[in-house]
Every structure is written in C-alpha cells, then in structure tokens.
Amino acid sequence: MGIITPGFSGRPRSAAPELPPGQYLTPDFPVLSAGPTPKVPRDTWEFVITTETGAEHRWSWDEMMALPQQTPTVDIHCVTRWSKLGTSWQGVSLDTLFEDVDTAADYALAHCYGGYTTNLPLDDLLDGQAWLVHTFDGEELPAEHGGPARLLVPHLYFWKSAKWVRGIHLGHEDTPGFWETAGYHDYGDPWREQRYQGD
Amino acid sequence: MTTLPYVDGNMLDGPLGEVFAVDMSTATGRCAHCGATGPVAALRVYSHAPGLVARCPTCTEVMMRLVRAPERAFLDLRGTALLQLPMPQVPAGG
Numbered sequence A: 001m002g003i004i005t006p007g008f009s010g011r012p013r014s015a016a017p018e019l020p021p022g023q024y025l026t027p028d029f030p031v032l033s034a035g036p037t038p039k040v041p042r043d044t045w046e047f048v049i050t051t052e053t054g055a056e057h058r059w060s061w062d063e064m065m066a067l068p069q070q071t072p073t074v075d076i077h078c079v080t081r082w083s084k085l086g087t088s089w090q091g092v093s094l095d096t097l098f099e100d101v102d103t104a105a106d107y108a109l110a111h112c113y114g115g116y117t118t119n120l121p122l123d124d125l126l127d128g129q130a131w132l133v134h135t136f137d138g139e140e141l142p143a144e145h146g147g148p149a150r151l152l153v154p155h156l157y158f159w160k161s162a163k164w165v166r167g168i169h170l171g172h173e174d175t176p177g178f179w180e181t182a183g184y185h186d187y188g189d190p191w192r193e194q195r196y197q198g199d
Numbered sequence B: 001m002t003t004l005p006y007v008d009g010n011m012l013d014g015p016l017g018e019v020f021a022v023d024m025s026t027a028t029g030r031c032a033h034c035g036a037t038g039p040v041a042a043l044r045v046y047s048h049a050p051g052l053v054a055r056c057p058t059c060t061e062v063m064m065r066l067v068r069a070p071e072r073a074f075l076d077l078r079g080t081a082l083l084q085l086p087m088p089q090v091p092a093g094g
Helices: A061-065 B008-016
Strands: A045-052 A057-060 A071-079 A082-093 A109-110 A117-121 A129-137 A150-152 A163-173 B030-031 B037-039 B044-046 B052-055 B062-069 B072-076 B080-084
Touching: A045 B030, A057 A061, A061 A129, B008 B044, B008 B062, B030 B062
Parallel strands: A045 A163
Antiparallel strands: A045 A057, A071 A082, A082 A129, A109 A117, A109 A163, A129 A150, B030 B037, B030 B080, B044 B052, B052 B062, B062 B072
16 A cells, blocks of 8 residues: 555546546647648648539638638647647638638538648538637747648647648538548547547 | 657557567558658657657658557558568478
C-alpha cells in the first residue's frame, strides 16, 4: 500500500465542469500538424465552395476580407486531450459564405492547401456554428496554426477545424477525410467523447 | 519557424513493433505516389499530430498513418505500394 492515486482525493479528476470528458486544460496553444506547413501567399489565396452540381462560389483574399466580420470567443478541444478556453478569433461566418449557395447536399468535405481533408455534416457548418478565421488573439493567424485562414468549428474536436483551408466540396454522400479514414470518429463530438471509430 | 520539425522513421520501431512481429527497422517500403523505395527508417515522421504520419522523403506524400487508440491500432498503408520485410530463413526444399 502507500500508493497515492488521484482517485482517493475525494474530488473529481477534473474539477473544471466546462471541460469535455477526458480533456485537460492548457494555457498554451500546441501546434499539431500531419505534414509540412504550406506557405500560402494572400495574393494567390482563394476559398471555393463547390456544390454537388459542380457550381463554384469563389472568394479571393480581398473579397473574403470585405465580407462582414465576426469575433467569436470559443472553447476548443483537441482529440489529443488538450482544451483551451475562451480563444478569440476574427473571421467570416460560414453562414455568410453560404448565403448565395444553392444546395441540397447533406455533407461537406473541407480540403486544404497541403492536401489535408476533413468531413462534416453541412448542418454543422451553419447556424452560427462555424467560421473561416484569419486572426487569432488580435494577430494575423500564424502559418503553424493554419494561416492565412482556417476553419473554426469549435463544437467538434479541433481536427475538424481544418488548417490552411482552401475550399469545401458539398455532396450527398459522406466522404471521410484524412483522420476519419485512419481510425478517428466520423463526427467527433468532444462532449460524447467520440474520438475513434465506434466510440 | 514555418515548418514543423519531423523525425526520421527510426522512431516507428516502437509503435510498429506493437503491430508487426518482425523487426521493422530494416524493412523497406515503396511509395505508392512516386515509386521511390527506401528504408522505413528514412521516412519523415510527423508525430505532433493525432496519429503518426510517415511521409516519403522523396515526394513528401503520406506513405503510412498509425493511430493508436487505447485498445486498438489503425494502420493505413494505402500510400505504401510494397513493404519488404525481413523474415527468419525458411528451410530449403519442401
């Protein structure tokens, strides 16, 4: 005996009720990446939404920056178990980008400079749940965190908030992305701890 | 710094040793994207990620992804066209 375990303290393992199960709080902003960081000049950057019929809606950097801007402050949860609360961003709501997009699709596949992809139900990108962000904490989003622009979908694990995003393909079929084809959960709700396939 | 550091494929010895019964440190792989063939130990492994992502040192495309869940491992080898594995010698004849 004599071994002290956290379970004997009489307190819950996580004293912070705002954290999803299995997460710990970090003041840092860890950099995770599955490959080399792409260098994307703003003057050639573009964002394209492609519907299930092949129709394209395209924004240059200047066109995107001229759209109404929002400043969401949100909690983010990485599947590698760190969470960061109250992060401040600036960007364009996906609702704004989808305003003139005529689609009956159910699924979205975000694709990125550098080749990364991630899939989400289209409903999870709308109704004030998702943004295309270019500013973090009042500063230009650094390339290692996905700059010039990344998705921000804070109600799902952070791998869904694709870095270096360049567009979204819409479709009637769900097409699993980079991590979803390698064992991670198709949806990734941190509050239901949907980390891996079958969770 | 704009590029994350990666480590060489020698770091895969432990994680792949959980999966394979043979010594992977001397295995060779052929990239399904560019055809380059080389030792697994020479792959570029991005480990600051939800899983291990091993990329071809020639074309940087993904050759191998290994995700370790608490009670499962997922190994995606679609980027590897061929793995050559060292094996114990079998008796001649038969």
